[in-house]
Amino acid sequence: MHVTPVAWIVTLTVLTAVLALDVRHMMKHPHEPSMKECALTITGFVSAAILFGVGIGLFAHPLPESGKTSWHYAVEFFSGYLTEYSLSIDNLFVFIIILGSMGVPRKYQQFALMCGIILALVFRGIFILAGAALIERFAWVFFIFGAFLLYTGIKLVIDYRKHDSEEDSHNEADTALMRFVKRVVPSTEEYHGTHLSVKIDGKRLFTPLFFVIATLGSVDIMFALDSIPAIFGLTQEPYLVFTANFFALMGLRQLYFLLGNLLQRLVYLSLGLAFILCFIAVKLVLHAMHHYHWIGFEVPTLLSLLVIVLTIAITAVLSLLKTKRKNDDTPIEA
Template identity: 85%
Template sequence: MHVTPLVWVVTLAVLALVLVIDVIHMARHPHEPSMKECGLAITGFVTAAVLFGLGIGLFARPLPESGKSSWHYAVEFFSGYLTEYSLSIDNLFVFIIILGSMRVPRKYQQFALMAGIILALIFRGIFIALGAAIINQFAWVFFIFGAFLLYTGVKLVIDYRQSGSEEEEHNEADNAFMRFARRVIPSTDEYHGDHLSVKIDGKRLFTPMFFVILTLGSVDLMFALDSIPAIFGLTQEPYLVFTANFFALMGLRQLYFLLGGLLQRLVYLSLGLAFILCFIAVKLVLHALHHYNVVAWEVPTALSLIVIVVTIAITAVLSLLKTRREGVTE
């Protein structure tokens, strides 16, 4: 797909403007968003993603030698967007544990989540640039990406089977991190709004909010290591990879408040994501083998989109049926 420097600049400028407006509004009005507010924000971001994908299909300029249509790239965008969004929803479980164990006031959880999202965009932007450069030079890297995604998928299944102690492990890790950080970094025991540091008796001290964002940043770094190989398995276009990540992450903050209770009911989400990651791993390996003329067939992009949509739908339905049945029997 031919993306001119001007298109990149305009896209980044518009996305940065959206991000800045969101940050300014949140900073001026710190609060726990209502269900209506969350619903409107998520609807707005999802609608924007759909319109962007349709815009790709209508206005993208495929390279003549690629043999692809503009709508092929639109399907790649939607496949990547749905995969990244699904992975982001799974990540919300960890955010809930972190913010709960660190006792972040509900009023300031928006600020912490927004800071985590900005860090995630930075990390993923770096990984996307590096990934695109590596892929353009070394096609064999798809074998590594495929192996890593297969490992991640298997690990999700193992974590699901051990989910009984998962929350305790996260809490213990977070509390141990906080105790260590407070021993080596001058800090306060209480939150001071959304300030990362305060000056008390002439001495600069870091607040717990600083450590919350530090923790979210380290978690986002690990999430990026999972998600970037996954989306590169669906499209090798850096423009589509970055925009799909942006739309998937924006609205995640509101989704945290809207689905906080519902997330606990998506009991099969990890299994669904494990299947998607393993499917993409196979797709990556087949793509690499096709590049080296070992096999003649690749997984079509349209099939990838169908598999992702059907898996997410089945996962959600079975999860809700299971939790409803257990709720009735209990």
């Protein structure tokens, strides 16, 4: 896919402007967004992603030697977007645990989430550049990506099976760690608006919000290690990888407030993501074997999109059915 420097500059300029306007609006009007505001914002970002994907299909310029059409790249974009969006929703579970365990007031959660999203975009941008450079020079890196995704998928299944028994102990460990960090780093006990540090009696002290954002940033790095190999298994075009990640991350802040307790009902989401990651791992290995002429076929991109869509749909339906049945079976206290 031929992407001119002008196309990159225009795309980055527009996306940066969108992000800047979102941050500016949030800073000027700090508040917990209403359900209507969240729904409208998410609808806007999802619609923009769909229009962008259609635009790729209409206006992309495939390289003659690739043997691909512009709509092939559109399918790659939608496959990557759906995969990244699913992984991002899974990330929200962790954000909920972090913000809840660290006692972040609701009015500051929006700011913390936005900082987390910006850090995620930065880290993923770095990993995308590194991954693209590796793939361009060393095709064997697909075997490493495939093995890593397979490991991640298996780990998701293991974590799902032991989640209920160990969640409390993990939260206690996290709280103990933060208490230790706060003893070492000069800090305040109370929040000071959206300030990350304040000067009191001539001494610079960090606010609790600083530790929240630092925690979200460290989690973003781990998430990027999962998501970037996953999307490179669906497309090796850095332009599509970056834009799919951007659209998947934008709107997560509003999704956090919109879904709320509904996220807790997606009990099979980890299993669905595990299947998707393992499927992409196999696809990566087959792609590498095809590159070295060990086999004569690859998994079609359209099939990848179909598998991802069906897995997400089945996972969501089964999750909601299970939680509904569990709620129906819960006895009502007198």
